[in-house]
Amino acid sequence: QVQLVESGGGLVQAGGGLRLSCTGSGRTFSSWAVAWFRQAPGKEREFVAHITWNGGSTYYRDSVKGRFTISRDNAKNTVYLQMNNLKPEDTAVYYCNSGVRVIGRPGDYWGQGTQVTVSS
Numbered sequence: 001q002v003q004l005v006e007s008g009g010g011l012v013q014a015g016g017g018l019r020l021s022c023t024g025s026g027r028t029f030s031s032w033a034v035a036w037f038r039q040a041p042g043k044e045r046e047f048v049a050h051i052t053w054n055g056g057s058t059y060y061r062d063s064v065k066g067r068f069t070i071s072r073d074n075a076k077n078t079v080y081l082q083m084n085n086l087k088p089e090d091t092a093v094y095y096c097n098s099g100v101r102v103i104g105r106p107g108d109y110w111g112q113g114t115q116v117t118v119s120s
Contacts, residue, residue, distance in 0.1 A: 002026065002109045004096045009114030012086055016118075020081040022096030022111055030074035032107065033100040036081050038092035038116075047104045048094070049081060059103050064090075086118045 003025040012018055022034065036048040049070040050059040058070050067086075072079040079096065093115050099107025 002028070002098065004029075004098055004109055004111035006094065006096045006111040006114040009094060009116045011117045011119065014087055014118055014120045016086055017082070017084040018086065018116060020083065020094055020096075020114060020116070022079045022081075024077040024079075024098060027077065029077045029098060030072075032098045034070075034072065034079045035097045035100045035103075035106065036070065036079075036094055037097055037106060038090075038094045039113075040092040043092075045095075045106075050100060050103050051079060083116070086116075088118045088120045090116060091118050092116060 004022055006022050008020040031053055033052050035050040037045050038048050039045040047061055049068055051070045051072055055072045067084050069082040093113040095113045096111040097106045098109040
């Protein structure tokens with residue numbers, strides 16, 4: 001059973017930063033592309049960032065380019081999302097997603113989400 005657990009969310013002021021972590025349950029996690037999605041209340045879930053299975057390539061939605069960095073440490077079965085210069089519009093529940101095959105669209109496995117709230 002694939003399980004993903006996110007952590008690192010919290011409340012920050014605009015301009016601050018957070019690092020989110022997503023840890024997978026097994027070694028197969030390290031063989032899959034992983035993405036971060038987010039969903040704000042009343043909004044559609046949206047793609048945030050994607051990393052290939054070996055970390056060789058990364059992709060971001062335009063609004064976070066230059067501010068967010070996705071990375072992974074496969075030895076730890078963990079993917080990170082470093083978020084800098086946060087803005088109120090970044091407020092959302094952030095979800096880790098594994099098994100991605102198409103950039104920008106989710107794979108089959110989701111974490112429980114972690115809340116990120118940015119105040120101004």
